[in-house]
Amino acid sequence: xxxxxxxLTAGLVACRTCGLVSRRVPDTQPSYxxxxxxxxxxxxxxxxxKTLAWLIAAVILYIPSNVLPVMYVSGIGGGQESTIxxxxxxxxxxxxxxxxxxxxxxxxxxxxxxxxxxxxxxxTLHRRSDCARRQRTALYRLVEVIGYWSMLDxxxxxxxxxxxxxxxxxxxxxxxxxxFFCGVVVATMxxxxxxxxxxxxxxxxxxxx
Amino acid sequence: xxVPENELIVCPHxxxxxxxxxxxxxxxxxxxxxxxxxxxxxxxxVDQLLALTVAAALCFLIGNAYPLMTIDLAGMHTEATAWGxxxxxxxxxxxxxxxxxxxxxxxxxxxQIALLLxxxxxxxxxxxxxxxxxxxxxLHRSRSWSMTEVFLLGALVAIVKLSSWLHVVAGxxxxxxxxxxxxxxxxxxVEGRFWWxxxxxxx
Numbered sequence: 001x002x003x004x005x006x007x008l009t010a011g012l013v014a015c016r017t018c019g020l021v022s023r024r025v026p027d028t029q030p031s032y033x034x035x036x037x038x039x040x041x042x043x044x045x046x047x048x049x050k051t052l053a054w055l056i057a058a059v060i061l062y063i064p065s066n067v068l069p070v071m072y073v074s075g076i077g078g079g080q081e082s083t084i085x086x087x088x089x090x091x092x093x094x095x096x097x098x099x100x101x102x103x104x105x106x107x108x109x110x111x112x113x114x115x116x117x118x119x120x121x122x123x124t125l126h127r128r129s130d131c132a133r134r135q136r137t138a139l140y141r142l143v144e145v146i147g148y149w150s151m152l153d154x155x156x157x158x159x160x161x162x163x164x165x166x167x168x169x170x171x172x173x174x175x176x177x178x179x180f181f182c183g184v185v186v187a188t189m190x191x192x193x194x195x196x197x198x199x200x201x202x203x204x205x206x207x208x209x
Numbered sequence: 210x211x212v213p214e215n216e217l218i219v220c221p222h223x224x225x226x227x228x229x230x231x232x233x234x235x236x237x238x239x240x241x242x243x244x245x246x247x248x249x250x251x252x253x254x255v256d257q258l259l260a261l262t263v264a265a266a267l268c269f270l271i272g273n274a275y276p277l278m279t280i281d282l283a284g285m286h287t288e289a290t291a292w293g294x295x296x297x298x299x300x301x302x303x304x305x306x307x308x309x310x311x312x313x314x315x316x317x318x319x320x321q322i323a324l325l326l327x328x329x330x331x332x333x334x335x336x337x338x339x340x341x342x343x344x345x346x347x348l349h350r351s352r353s354w355s356m357t358e359v360f361l362l363g364a365l366v367a368i369v370k371l372s373s374w375l376h377v378v379a380g381x382x383x384x385x386x387x388x389x390x391x392x393x394x395x396x397x398x399v400e401g402r403f404w405w406x407x408x409x410x411x412x
Contacts, residue, residue, distance in 0.1 A: 004242065006224045014219035017349050018405045021217045035405060036346050091370075099369050102362070137222050137243040148356050151313065154306045155363025156370065159277070162289040162297050163371060166282050170375070174303045182306040193353060201223040201242070 006201070013040050047196040048125055054191035055118050061183040062111060068177035071157050075170050083177060084108070084153060106152035107181070114150075114188045117143045118195065130203045140197040147192055150185045154178060218247050251403045258399065259329040265392040266322050272385035273315070277364050279378050280371070289367075290382060291315050291360065317355040318393065324348050325396065332407050345404050352397065361390045 007014055013024045015033035022040065025031045031040045044050075069081035082090070084107045091100035117139050124136060157178050164172035218227045223243040232238060238248040253261070276288035291314050298307030324344045331338030338344065364383060371377045 005226050007219045007226055008224055010226055012214070012217070012219065012226070014221070014224075016221065017346055017401075019218065019221070019401055020405070021214045021219055023214070035408065036342055038346065094373070096369075096373060099366060102366055106362075133223075134243055137245070140222070141245070147353070148313070148359055149362075151309075151356055151359045152363050152366065154310060155314070155360055156367050158294045158298055158306065158310055159289050159364060159367040160371065162294040163278065163280050163287050163367070163377070165287045166285055169283060169285075174298065174306065176302060179302050179305045182309050186309065189353065197222045197243075198224040201225075 008042060008202070013042055015040060016044075043198060043202075044194065044196040047194055047199060048122060050194035051118060051191050052122055054187050054194060055115065055122070058111075058184050058187035058191060059115060061180045061187060062115075065177050065180035065184050068180065069175040070153065070177035070181060071160065071172055072175050073164065073170070073172045076168070081175060084181065103153060103156070106149050110146050110150045111184055111188060113146065114143055114192065118188075118191055121195065121197075121200070125199055128203050133200050133203075136200050137197050140192075140195065140200075143192045143195075147189050148185070150188070151182075154182050154185070220245050220247060248402060249398065249400055251399065253399065255329060255332045258396065259326075259333055261392055261396055262322060262325045262329055265389055265396065266326060268385045268389035268392060269318060269322055272382045272389055275381040275385070277382040277386060278368055278380055280375055281378075282375060288380070289364075291386075313354050313356040314360040317351050318357050318389070321348060321351060321355055321393070328404070328407065337408075341408050345408060348404070349401065355393075357386070357390045357393055361386050 007021065011024050012021050013031075014021050015036060015038050017038040018033060018036040020033055020035045022031070022034065024040075024042065032038065033040055066084055069083050070087070072079055072081045074080075084103070088100050088104045088108070091097070091103070121136055121140060124131075157174050161172045161174050164170050216229050218229050218238075219225070220227065220240040220243060222245040223240060225240060225242045227238070227240065227247060229248065230238065232248060232250040234250055234252060236250050237246050239245070240247055273290060273292055276290050279286065279288040292311070295307050295311035295315060298304065298310065300307075324347060328338050328341060328344050328348075331341070364386065368377050368379060368383075
């Protein structure tokens with residue numbers, strides 16, 4: 001096996017939609033994949049900036065999504081609004097710890113992991129770090145895989161509101177917090193999709209020369 | 210460059226060049242630098258994939274025609290379906306999560322099943338499907354936003370959550386959603402190179 005070559009140094013470019021490898025043409029004119037017609041880019045344009053912008057948007061939206069109530073449930077004894085953490089706590093105290101854990105992981109652990117992981121990758125890119133490239137790429141894949149699971153609470157609130165429609169006995173409706181939370185999930189997903197993990201490998205390792 | 214370009218695979222995660230190799234049953238090709246799975250052995254034929262897609266289409270129909278769960282309380286009856294839940298939220302500010310739910314839990318899975326049926330039926334007749342390339346591009350782009358499995362887990366959580374103080378009955382729709390999730394997961398393991406080989410065969 002010959003020494004590993006990257007497509008950047010070989011003068012080649014792979015289509016990000018269909019994977020077809022083409023010869024790179026000078027960047028002065030736009031080029032398109034001959035198989036699927038996707039615009040060819042050596043790297044996603046403005047990747048780090050877009051990722052950071054969507055990450056900041058997600059972190060900002062995360063505050064009202066946790067402070068504001070996500071659901072209102074009315075019963076015979078009056079009504080009660082609940083936040084995401086408040087809901088988790090009431091399930092935990094009621095002994096329903098499996099449900100409490102599932103909602104806690106999907107609504108708190110997953111978004112927090114995404115913030116930290118994307119933040120860490122962006123920070124090391126900014127510092128042009130060449131350490132732990134394989135591990136950082138694995139971290140990127142983790143963000144990709146866990147991405148949409150935080151949508152869980154939006155589904156639960158939606159289904160609960162659809163089912164609990166008994167006027168005077170028990171009724172549920174969504175509250176503003178869920179709108180912000182939905183925004184957090186969408187913003188973190190766009191942030192992860194904007195991130196180009198090949199940038200991690202673009203920093204040449206000093207020891208290789 | 211001595212190797213022709215169509216025999217090359219570029220790792221999408223680290224940009225390393227690899228020469229593609231034939232894979233045996235249960236074999237996968239992994240990037241030597243970053244560990245990304247570059248290719249999987251394709252064990253399904255077009256006929257088998259079409260059968261899985263038809264099954265997914267039936268599960269989608271059943272899952273949306275019958276309620277996921279129902280509650281009967283004091284002579285009143287409520288039920289939840291995927292589309293009904295999204296529609297219920299489509300007013301006021303709740304329309305934001307409503308639209309996201311409608312797109313990710315209903316419209317995109319429907320679009321994916323329809324496109325797979327279209328592409329695979331023509332592949333079975335060994336004819337190029339009209340709009341094949343566009344269909345494959347849409348299938349690729351929509352994958353990250355199709356969330357059937359999240360909907361399934363959300364439905365299960367909602368049932369357990371409500372059954373602590375109400376009698377909730379799981380409906381046929383829930384079983385159909387479970388089957389649909391399994392079928393779509395199997396179909397999502399079929400990788401891009403197989404689909405694009407259909408486009409090349411039709412030239």
